[in-house]
Amino acid sequence: MADSKPNTKGLYIKTYGCQMNVYDSERMKDVLKPLGYAPVDSPEAADLVVLNTCHIREKATEKVFSELGRLREMKQEAGGTLRIAVAGCVAQAEGDEIMRREPAVDMVVGPQSYHRLPEMIAKLARKTGDILETDFAAEEKFDALPKTREIDGASAFLSIQEGCDKFCTFCVVPYTRGAEFSRNTDAIVAEARELARQGVREIVLLGQNVNAWHGAAPAHDVRGGEWGLGALIRHIAQIGGVERIRYTTSHPRDMADDLIDAHRDVEQLAPFMHLPVQHGSDRILKAMNRQHTASEYLRIIERVRAARTDIAFASDFIVGFPGESDVDFEATLQLVRGVGFAQAYSFKYSPRPGTPAAGMQLQVEEHVKDERLARLQALLNEQAQAFNDATIGRKVDVLFSRAGRRAGQALGYSPYMQSVHVDGGAHLTGCMALIEIVGATMTSLKGRLVTATAEVMA
């Protein structure tokens, strides 16, 4: 196409959903690079557009079909040369339906099969064979991915665990991502080293239930046996250049003692934990099949705070789950008041096809969901503002992972996952610096440079 250089082909990937999808999109770029595909800034400049989709709530899925409508027109205007692939969780859940409803789509590839994209593109060129790949072999995928990664910025995601066996009754993830799978320890450590070698200073370990990760201890560990996430974090912290480690998303049931202890022992482990609770009422937690009570959750929070006093918590909440009464909803507000969250995501319950909750009696009316969501969000916003306000006047280490949106502005993250912007700090991009916080809104902080604690990356 006009905008792409000779011999290279333009690749545009649009990513929806969670960080796992962000990681997958980066890896799709790595997979397609040897075929001559280079990222471009718009679908118009692309020869191949990939929509990496999310199926978690109804709205997320609707967005994909409306985007596909736009791409169909673009394809017609381009004389049919544009290739369109649908990847991710909608591809997994509704692959056949997409192929039927949207003939402009050339390929459908599930989250565990995107390493096969080169083969699929070749088949497409030969006009032979199956161009729908939705197998569940996570292990095969990780083995097949290129060992080198194209890195953009000082912070990088690293997927260590995929899939879920917990089957919360509202959730599609066990169906779209498959069974719980932990990546091999040595492969994770090798990828972490490769990231550090490329100048990455913060590694964010990812998994649908990241703290369910477990793996064989590497050969150098004379104690042998199995490692959990705590041991893995201790090991990654020893890789030269790794200044900060985060992990997300955790499940309360997999919060092992050793992981909690790591928050006390490992200096680079950020004092921030995203630990979704979903609800504050035991009756609803049971109906959700969360397999923990509200007080068990609160007890975990207490134990983590005992290990690391300044830790900040984030969580996810669902309002309007089937059967939720006013009393149940009050229990959620009560739990939120009890913990005090630094950040939170809250959603109206969205019935998902094939999940048990979608067929439950007593679905909550939309206007009730709206009203509860507004009340919950008002409380969570208040807490986020209070948390950010409390940082004013403090000096914190900020990792400036990427350039800010405005000219001359640097954008980074505090240890507590607050976004911090510094005017006139563009030279800070790529480094960790001590910043004095001088202003706060509900979603971000304004800072002033005190000292740069690390050299600016080349």
Ligand code: SAH
């Ligand atoms: N594995 C994580 C969450 C993965 S999904 C965990 O167990 O906590 C991300 C968030 O989307 C969930 O925490 C939940 O709050 C929300 N979510 C999932 N399914 C939903 C649904 N059907 N309706 C509304 N929100 C949902």
Ligand code: SF4
């Ligand atoms: Fe979904 Fe529950 Fe698994 Fe989280 S633990 S991915 S909410 S089924």
Ligand code: F3S
């Ligand atoms: Fe969405 Fe799939 Fe992530 S459903 S939230 S992209 S695991």
